[in-house]
Structures are given as C-alpha cells and as structure tokens.
Amino acid sequence: MRDITDNPSIEADVVIVGAGFAGITAAREISRAGKTVAVLEARSRIGGRSLSHPIGDGKIVEFGCEHIGRRGAVADEMADAVGISSYKQYDRGYKLTDQHDKLVRWKGQIPRANPITLADYFQAAMRLERMRREVPEETPWDAPHARRWDSETLSSWMRRNMLTRGGRTLMSLLTEAGFAAPATEISLLHILNYSNGLGGYRAVTKVTGGSLERRLVGGSQGLVHRLAENIEEQIFLGAVVRRIEQFRDRVRLTGPGFDAVGRRVVITVPVPLAARIEYLPALPGYRDQLTQRLPAGSVIKYLSVYDEPFWRKEELSGTALSHVGPVQAVMDGSPPDGSPGVLTAFVTGPNARKLARLPGAARRDAVVGALTRIFGPRAGRPFELFEKDWMAEEYTRGCYHGCTPPGLLTEYGAALRNPIGRIHWAGSETVPIEYGSMSGAIDSGRRVATEILDLEAYSQMNGRTV
Amino acid sequence: MRDITDNPSIEADVVIVGAGFAGITAAREISRAGKTVAVLEARSRIGGRSLSHPIGDGKIVEFGCEHIGRRGAVADEMADAVGISSYKQYDRGYKLTDQHDKLVRWKGQIPRANPITLADYFQAAMRLERMRREVPEETPWDAPHARRWDSETLSSWMRRNMLTRGGRTLMSLLTEAGFAAPATEISLLHILNYSNGLGGYRAVTKVTGGSLERRLVGGSQGLVHRLAENIEEQIFLGAVVRRIEQFRDRVRLTGPGFDAVGRRVVITVPVPLAARIEYLPALPGYRDQLTQRLPAGSVIKYLSVYDEPFWRKEELSGTALSHVGPVQAVMDGSPPDGSPGVLTAFVTGPNARKLARLPGAARRDAVVGALTRIFGPRAGRPFELFEKDWMAEEYTRGCYHGCTPPGLLTEYGAALRNPIGRIHWAGSETVPIEYGSMSGAIDSGRRVATEILDLEAYSQMNGRTV
The missing domain is CATH 1.10.405.10 (Guanine Nucleotide Dissociation Inhibitor, domain 1)
Known part of the structure; x- marks a missing residue:
C-alpha cells in the first residue's frame, strides 16, 4: 500500500473510493479482468467498518464488524476461498437477561419471559x-x-x-x-x-443458523487484507476525495495533494458520506435527496478483556441482553482458543447517543458497572477495556449500517445503485442480500465490477467510448 | 455586495455562512451592536430559499418562499419595520378540488366532501x-x-x-x-x-389568520435585500465554504480562492448541507448524526403566467387541490394589482421526485395538463411557464424545509442549536416558532446574534478570551 503524498498523480481505468470490503472486492475483480485500478482510502488503513485491533500474541479484538453469518454466506465462502478459517460464535451455556429487578437465565434464542x-x-x-x-x-x-x-x-x-x-x-x-437504531426510527x-436478505426474520438475532453464527480467525479486517493481496500497490492511503468531475470519456477525482483520473469511478463509502464530496456536474436531485435520508446507526462498542473467559466455567455463554443499560447486548468475543477472555458489549441507539456525551471516566464506569451487574465482580476487573465510538469516526459516522427510515426504500431505493454517468455505487447498503454486512459489501463489490466490465466491454465492442 | 475573487482574504469578528434570511438578519444585528461581520454566500445572489424572479414592469414571480403568515408574524413585523408592505393572498371566490372523476367547487378552509x-x-x-x-x-x-x-x-x-x-x-x-413531504415520512x-409554532394545527393550511395569509409587495427576496442594506459591503458572493478550522481564540474558513478569519462563525445553511463542510477538529458524533437525519422536502414549483387572472372573473380564487396530480396544490400568485395573472402550482413529495426524472417537455405537458383540467383551456395557454426544481439546486437541495422523521426531535433536537465551540447554528430549522419559514429564519438570526453578543460581552467583561 502506498501513501498518497508520494503519488500525487494517479491514472487507472477505474478509480475506487474507499478500501473496505466493497472497494477491495471491486478492485480485485476489475483488476483480475485485466483493467487497471486505483483505490483511494481516506484513512491510513484499509478495512472500512472492519477493524481488528491486535492485543498481542497474534490475537485481536474486533472494534468493528465481526459476524460473517452462517456457513455458505458470501463472506464465509470468500474467506474459505482465500484460506481464512472461521469459528463459531461461542454460545454454549446459559444466556442472561438483565432486568430492572433481577437477572434471568435462559437457553435458546429468545429470552425466558412470562x-x-x-x-x-x-x-x-x-x-x-x-x-x-x-x-x-x-x-x-x-x-x-x-x-x-x-x-x-x-x-x-x-x-x-x-x-x-x-x-x-x-x-x-x-x-x-440488531440494528443499532431503535424500532421507532426504522421502516417496517x-x-x-x-x-x-438473511433468509428470515429469526436469523437477525440468531447464532446457529443465523447472522451471528461465525467469526473469522484473525479478525474480519484480515480478510480485507487477504483480498487486497496482489493489488496492494494500487491502494493509496490518506487520500481524502473532495471533488469528482465527470467529462465525456473520463472522471477526475481530486483531494488535498492529489489528482486521480480514470474512465469510471466507484464510490463505496456510506451514503451520507458520499454527499460530502463535491460533484461536477452536480448530482441530480433524487440522488442527492437519497443521501440526506439514509443515516447511519448509533453504536459504541466495548471490548472488555480478562485473563480467561471466566463466565464459561459458570455455564454462561457470555451472551446477555439488558433492559437496564447502557449496555444492551453482550457476547463472548474471545479468540478461537478462548484466551484471553473477551466480552463484547454493545451500546446502541438512544443509549449510545447519550453515553457518547458523557466524559470518558463516566462512560467507563457505566459500562463496567453493567458488566459487573450481569457477570459478577470478576467482570468489573478487566485488564483492558477498549472503546470504539463509530459515530465519532470522521470517515464512518455511525454503524452497523444505514438505518432506513419510512419512505426511503419505496421513494429512493432504486437510486442506491443506479449509476450516474461514470459514477457507480457500491457498499453494503446498496445490496438486496445481507444488507449492511460484510457479505453485502463483498456482493456489492462484485456487482459493481460486473456492471463496469460489461459497460467497458460493450464500449470496446462498438469501437467507441460509451 | 462583493465578489469573493476580489477579496481573497477576509477578517471580521463574526463570519456568517449563508446569505438567506437567517444569515442576513444575524449579520445585521451583530453589525448594529458594533462588531464586524462577513457574510459568505456560495451563490452569486443573496436570499437563500427566497428567490423573486423579475418578469418586467417591476413585477416578480416567487420561485421560492412567498407567504409570510398572518399580521404580526415575525417576517411581517420585520417587513413593516423596514418599509416593505404586504398584501393578502388572493382567495376570494370558489376553490376547486380535482378528483379523479370530477371537479368540486367549495368555499372555506376545507374542501367540500361527503x-x-x-x-x-x-x-x-x-x-x-x-x-x-x-x-x-x-x-x-x-x-x-x-x-x-x-x-x-x-x-x-x-x-x-x-x-x-x-x-x-x-x-x-x-x-x-403543506410540508412538501408525505405523511408517511414525517414524525407525528x-x-x-x-x-x-404557527399557533395551531389549522393554521398550517389557512389563508386568513393562517400561515398562507400574506405576501410581500416586490417579493420575499426584496426583504432580504432591504435587510442587507448597510452591510452590503460585508457580503461576499461566490464563496463556497469547504473547511472550518477552530483554534483557541478564532476560527478560519476556507474555500476555493479565499480564506476568512473570525472570532466566531454562524452556519445558516440547511442542516444536510452543513455536513458537507469539513470541520477541524471533526464535529462530535451527535452533531454529525443529526445532519444525516433531517432531509429537505421535495418540491418543484411552477409559475404559469397569463395576461390576466382570468379565473377571478369566473368567481374562482385560483386555489385548487388535486388528487390526480402531478400538481397537488395551486394558488393565485399574481402581483398585488392582479397583472399579469399568475397561477402558482406546487408539485410535492413523491410526485415531485417522479416528475423531476422526466424530460423537460414531459414535465411541462403534465403540469399544463393539470392546470387545464382544473382551470379550463385558458390555463393551458400561459405566455410563460417557469419551473423551479429546488431538489436540483446545489446549494439548497430541497424545500420548503427539513422534513423531520421519527426520532429526530427527541433524539437530536437539542443538537439543532447547541453551539460547538466557536461554531453557532442558525437557519429556519433551528427555531421553535414558525419552523421552516421566513419568520423562523429571521428569528434564528436574532437568536444567534444575541447568543454571540452575550458570549463576547462576557469574554470582554472577564478580560479574557472565552
């Protein structure tokens, strides 16, 4: 991977904005078909919403996306194909529900209740x-x-x-x-x-056979890195795209200190962030209005690290739901060998928005307090507590994915992937299957690659520039 | 007013982004209190969502906002204070409802129906x-x-x-x-x-005593121009603000070809557009997530001009509602003396989004067809038909105002006007009264002026920079 400051002037057949799953997959596919690509990434890393943080000994904790779904999901097959193994989300033993008056133990998918x-x-x-x-x-x-x-x-x-x-x-x-947004904000x-897109309503919150079944050995971001092999020299870090100009037969992207020219461009960044680029000519109203209407969800993720997954010995799975908050869901986030022990705590929706505005120490106390209430005093003494507030990340601005309000799909759905001239759109919000997931992002990268390769083949067949 | 290209380096106590009602009012108030101001406007005109298009003889048609509400509304009082008169929206005679099977005549506020x-x-x-x-x-x-x-x-x-x-x-x-957005997208x-903010639910669609009562002689934009008198030299046109940097005691705004420094900045542009500026340091998550969640409404306005308001002779008010579309509402938009005759046709919500994607001739045919169906063959022969698609306007991107979805007010409402360091927010979406109107914008300009003047006074009183 290269630094944009050393490469102020770039040319490629296809320029791709964003080096997450969508962008890297698109680049890989287009490059394999013999076209040149350049991937422009604003951050100093690739991976987008996947971010696997090393904690020593070759182990990682997942700051970003982590579940690739069940066997056979797009991301799972892709991982298989490139030799990355997956392991099952730990969920043996009892789960817990933290209620205002008591802690309830249960098994199965749905909490025990009356x-x-x-x-x-x-x-x-x-x-x-x-x-x-x-x-x-x-x-x-x-x-x-x-x-x-x-x-x-x-x-x-x-x-x-x-x-x-x-x-x-x-x-x-x-x-x-499940959505990092409250039911009050999401369209039915x-x-x-x-x-x-997940194969059923129950799959949304299901481990075995559902969207939470499998995790990647070495972390999700490792898969992005593996997919980027062979195109590493075409990835430019620190490249913040500020302007995209379309001409008759090419596009030009510019940002602080660089300039990139291509025949087509693929934009893979989340929809609200795509609006922050200046387009010349300006985008049509329906595309612009779409970008005003697909906000990212609200989540802060906490990774609480212990010397071992002590809850397993107490026949607890590490899975918990809380009606008390601020943590709403907890899962076992330990590496495959169970060392160290990691509890992943999700603070989502209104709780995330509130918690983010408290000082650091108060946030920590609230989260550790919740973990202690649920898993006992040992949970109160992590040897490390990591925090990742995705709302504060300048080049993400919310997770897990776009939170679709009433009216968006019926009024603007088609605009999610319809190209505008030489501008093509990808990203995990542009897909019909596994919306907002790694699989969705990969799928969108493939779709956009085919879309572009077909158009380019047609243009050559006709001996002209389309 | 000055061109930014002739003034590449600006300094003022307060820099204001946007020269609509909010920005000009703020500039006027702050300037009157003895502070220096600079207003940066991206367009080559002032007025924001108010745009009065001259049609000769000193007459205008309103491409943008036109109703200042009833006597005593903020905008009405302001107009009075600066010597601009208002006149009543014409609504004598019958109103019409265009139904699929017939045309219904009625009087009063609510259409005749069973x-x-x-x-x-x-x-x-x-x-x-x-x-x-x-x-x-x-x-x-x-x-x-x-x-x-x-x-x-x-x-x-x-x-x-x-x-x-x-x-x-x-x-x-x-x-x-009334909202340029369907009931399916707006929070209860x-x-x-x-x-x-209008004094009652009925006022939303009411002429006499309601939000549609009065219009300004010479056009709404004329009031912005009048308010801008005495500060004209402080308004810079063609200034597209791309970046705002905050330092300990000042802010710096930059854009293509210019640089402006001030102690504080006021941003008055619509919320989704405020997101398109780069902030250093980056804005906190809750403010950024707000900007993802307050989309502008969808409207195309048509001004159909005739030699006289022929409908008045037929005892018609010019007001009509249509269940057939694409026009949903029509009003008499003629100048005070009734010459020429103008029908103002509003295409809103889903209809606007659909119509905008048709070719120009098809749009014209659809609109003229609707007017003919409602007002007869004479309506089919305007000597001029103006079209204003606010969704396509790069520096507006939708009208009449922000269309508030479920969750916005309770979760992000306070973020609409809470300053972030030296950045202050104004604009017609930041107010409690007359949200989204000229009055609201003026009110927000005054509020932000007081907010800043108080802070500056405090800082001087304490002999230090706050």
Whole structure:
C-alpha cells in the first residue's frame, strides 16, 4: 500500500473510493479482468467498518464488524476461498437477561419471559416472517404492500399488532441491538427487507443458523487484507476525495495533494458520506435527496478483556441482553482458543447517543458497572477495556449500517445503485442480500465490477467510448 | 455586495455562512451592536430559499418562499419595520378540488366532501390540535408523550385514529402540500411541533389568520435585500465554504480562492448541507448524526403566467387541490394589482421526485395538463411557464424545509442549536416558532446574534478570551 503524498498523480481505468470490503472486492475483480485500478482510502488503513485491533500474541479484538453469518454466506465462502478459517460464535451455556429487578437465565434464542409475553412476541415474529416472504429480494419497493409497509416505523406496527408491553419491549430491545437504531426510527418495510436478505426474520438475532453464527480467525479486517493481496500497490492511503468531475470519456477525482483520473469511478463509502464530496456536474436531485435520508446507526462498542473467559466455567455463554443499560447486548468475543477472555458489549441507539456525551471516566464506569451487574465482580476487573465510538469516526459516522427510515426504500431505493454517468455505487447498503454486512459489501463489490466490465466491454465492442 | 475573487482574504469578528434570511438578519444585528461581520454566500445572489424572479414592469414571480403568515408574524413585523408592505393572498371566490372523476367547487378552509369524510377529518384535526397544546414550544422533546409521538409517522397515526379512507386521503394531501413531504415520512411529534409554532394545527393550511395569509409587495427576496442594506459591503458572493478550522481564540474558513478569519462563525445553511463542510477538529458524533437525519422536502414549483387572472372573473380564487396530480396544490400568485395573472402550482413529495426524472417537455405537458383540467383551456395557454426544481439546486437541495422523521426531535433536537465551540447554528430549522419559514429564519438570526453578543460581552467583561 502506498501513501498518497508520494503519488500525487494517479491514472487507472477505474478509480475506487474507499478500501473496505466493497472497494477491495471491486478492485480485485476489475483488476483480475485485466483493467487497471486505483483505490483511494481516506484513512491510513484499509478495512472500512472492519477493524481488528491486535492485543498481542497474534490475537485481536474486533472494534468493528465481526459476524460473517452462517456457513455458505458470501463472506464465509470468500474467506474459505482465500484460506481464512472461521469459528463459531461461542454460545454454549446459559444466556442472561438483565432486568430492572433481577437477572434471568435462559437457553435458546429468545429470552425466558412470562408465557403471555413470549406468545405475543412469537405471534408478531411469525407475522413479520409471513410478510417478509411477500417482499421481492432485489426490489423490495415492488412488494404488493410496499407503500403501506414503508409508511410506518416498526414501532407503530408493534403497537397495533402486539398485545403486551412485555412483548413490545422484547422486540424493541432485540431490534435495537440488531440494528443499532431503535424500532421507532426504522421502516417496517426495511425490517422485512433486511430479514429477507438473511433468509428470515429469526436469523437477525440468531447464532446457529443465523447472522451471528461465525467469526473469522484473525479478525474480519484480515480478510480485507487477504483480498487486497496482489493489488496492494494500487491502494493509496490518506487520500481524502473532495471533488469528482465527470467529462465525456473520463472522471477526475481530486483531494488535498492529489489528482486521480480514470474512465469510471466507484464510490463505496456510506451514503451520507458520499454527499460530502463535491460533484461536477452536480448530482441530480433524487440522488442527492437519497443521501440526506439514509443515516447511519448509533453504536459504541466495548471490548472488555480478562485473563480467561471466566463466565464459561459458570455455564454462561457470555451472551446477555439488558433492559437496564447502557449496555444492551453482550457476547463472548474471545479468540478461537478462548484466551484471553473477551466480552463484547454493545451500546446502541438512544443509549449510545447519550453515553457518547458523557466524559470518558463516566462512560467507563457505566459500562463496567453493567458488566459487573450481569457477570459478577470478576467482570468489573478487566485488564483492558477498549472503546470504539463509530459515530465519532470522521470517515464512518455511525454503524452497523444505514438505518432506513419510512419512505426511503419505496421513494429512493432504486437510486442506491443506479449509476450516474461514470459514477457507480457500491457498499453494503446498496445490496438486496445481507444488507449492511460484510457479505453485502463483498456482493456489492462484485456487482459493481460486473456492471463496469460489461459497460467497458460493450464500449470496446462498438469501437467507441460509451 | 462583493465578489469573493476580489477579496481573497477576509477578517471580521463574526463570519456568517449563508446569505438567506437567517444569515442576513444575524449579520445585521451583530453589525448594529458594533462588531464586524462577513457574510459568505456560495451563490452569486443573496436570499437563500427566497428567490423573486423579475418578469418586467417591476413585477416578480416567487420561485421560492412567498407567504409570510398572518399580521404580526415575525417576517411581517420585520417587513413593516423596514418599509416593505404586504398584501393578502388572493382567495376570494370558489376553490376547486380535482378528483379523479370530477371537479368540486367549495368555499372555506376545507374542501367540500361527503359528511362522513369531513367529520372524520375534523375529529382527527381536533385531536391533533389538543395534542399539540401539550407540546412545549421551545423544547418539543419535553412533551409528556414526546417519545411516543416521535415514534411514528403521521401516516400510521392516521391509520389508527381516522375511520375513513376519504378522511385520510384528505389529510394526506393537505400534509403533503403543506410540508412538501408525505405523511408517511414525517414524525407525528413534528406535525404537532410545527402546528404549535404557527399557533395551531389549522393554521398550517389557512389563508386568513393562517400561515398562507400574506405576501410581500416586490417579493420575499426584496426583504432580504432591504435587510442587507448597510452591510452590503460585508457580503461576499461566490464563496463556497469547504473547511472550518477552530483554534483557541478564532476560527478560519476556507474555500476555493479565499480564506476568512473570525472570532466566531454562524452556519445558516440547511442542516444536510452543513455536513458537507469539513470541520477541524471533526464535529462530535451527535452533531454529525443529526445532519444525516433531517432531509429537505421535495418540491418543484411552477409559475404559469397569463395576461390576466382570468379565473377571478369566473368567481374562482385560483386555489385548487388535486388528487390526480402531478400538481397537488395551486394558488393565485399574481402581483398585488392582479397583472399579469399568475397561477402558482406546487408539485410535492413523491410526485415531485417522479416528475423531476422526466424530460423537460414531459414535465411541462403534465403540469399544463393539470392546470387545464382544473382551470379550463385558458390555463393551458400561459405566455410563460417557469419551473423551479429546488431538489436540483446545489446549494439548497430541497424545500420548503427539513422534513423531520421519527426520532429526530427527541433524539437530536437539542443538537439543532447547541453551539460547538466557536461554531453557532442558525437557519429556519433551528427555531421553535414558525419552523421552516421566513419568520423562523429571521428569528434564528436574532437568536444567534444575541447568543454571540452575550458570549463576547462576557469574554470582554472577564478580560479574557472565552
């Protein structure tokens, strides 16, 4: 990988903005097809929302994305293909729910609760599951009831379709932990669309057979690095793209200290950040208005490191949900060999927004306090506590992914991937399957590569510049 | 007014970004208090979302905002104070509703419809009116039921609280015309908050005694120009601000070809556009996430000009609503003396997004077709038809104002006006009263001026730099 300051003038067939899964996959595929590429990355690292932080001994903790889904998911197959192994998310033993008055132990996918609450939760989940089957994967906006389902939040749907406060509270908590945004801000249609991309509503919060099943040995970011092999010389770090100009037969990207020219450009950065680039000519209204409407979720991730995963000995899986907060969900984030022990704590949605505004010591106390309440005094003495606030990251500005409000999919969905002249769009929010995940990002990189290679082949076939 | 290219290096106590009502008011107030100001405007004109287009003979048509509300509204008082007169929106005679099967004539505020539809509409409107009284003007997020009301769209509230499809259709149409966004995308709490700022839910779509009562002689933009008198030399056109750096005791703004230094900066541009500036140090997460969540509405405005307001002779007011589209609302936009005749047609929300993607001739045909259907063949022969697509305007990107989705007010409301160090925020979306209007913008300009003058006075009193 090279520093942009040493390479102020770049030329390639295709210039790619962003070196996360989408950008690196696109670069890899286009490069393999014999075209030249240049990847411009604002940060001094590649990986985007994947960031595996070394903690010595070749071990890492995941500051960013970590679950690649079940066997056979796009990211899992890709990892296999390049020789990176995966391991199962640890979830043996009891899970815990931290309630205001007590700690509840349970097994299975859904927390133990009173039968009425559970019955209510399950009837609603089944209803969502039936509804999502009516939503076309590639074009959710074509579902028979798309407009109706996109006219409200999951929250208002729950109010009409669930009978108990307990059931609604449970679904709200699971949604918030799963989307890093509250049910009050997410379109019902998006919930169905998202479930669809994972193969079902239940898969959203499921370990075995669901989106939380597998993790990568060596960390998610390791897969990005592996995919970047052979194109490392084409990756330029520290390149903040500020302006994209389109001409008849090429594009020009500029930023502080550099200039890059290509036949086409792929933008893989999150949708709200794509708006922060200046375009010449200016983008059409519908594309610009899209960028105003797909905000990133809100999450701070904590990695609490112990000499061993002590909870396992107590027959605890490390998985917990909390109704008390500020932590809403905890999972075992230990390396494959279980050493050291790592608890990954997620502070999401409104809790994340509130916590981020407290001073560092208060944040730490609140999180360690929650872990202690749930896992006992040993959890209160981590030998290291890492914090990653994705909302504060200038080149991300929120995780896990775009939080789709009512109206977005039906009104602007198609704009997510329709090219504008020589500008093509990728990124994990532009896909029909596994929206917002590593698989989604990889898939989008492949899709955009094909899109461009086809156009270029056509242009050559016709002996002209398209 | 000066061109930025002739003034590459600027210094002032306070630098203001944006020369709309908010920016010019702030500059005027701060300048009157003895501080120096510099207003940086990206366009080659001032006025922001107000744009009065000359059509000869000293007459204008309004491409942008035009209604200053009723007597006594902030903008009305301001106009009075600087010697600009206002006149009443023409609404004598019958109004029309364009239905799929017929044209209905009516008088009063609410279209004629069957009694059940009307009863349903009125009970819902009354309920909204009762609810809005519980919402505190300055801090809507403190309403007793704020979280609940901010957890859903107006649309899902209507589904639960209205009994007839006719009633819901009517409220949807009025909302869409009034907010340039569909009821499916707007938070219920925002509807209440917005109504509050106008003195009641009914005022939203009301002429006499409501938000549509008065217009300015000579055009809205004329008021901005009048307010700019005496500070004209401090306004710099063509200044696109790309970066704002904060230091211990000053700020520095830079853009293509210029550099401006001040003690404080006021940003008045719409919230999504404020995100497109680079900040050093980077803004905190909660402010950045706010900018991802307050999209501008969607509207294209058409001004159809005739030799006279022929509809008046037919006892028509020029006001019409259409269920057919693409035009949803029409008003008489003629100058005070009724010459020429002007029909102002609003294409809003989903219709605007669709229409904007058609070729120019098809757009024109669709709009002229709608006007002909409603006002007869004479309406089909304008001697001029102006079109203003605010979504395509690079330095606006949507009108009338920010379309507040569920979750915004309760989660990010306070971030709308809380200063970040030496950066202060103004603009018509930052106010409790008359949100999104000229009055709101003026009010925000005054508020931010006081905010800054107080801080500066305090800093001098203490003999130090705060």
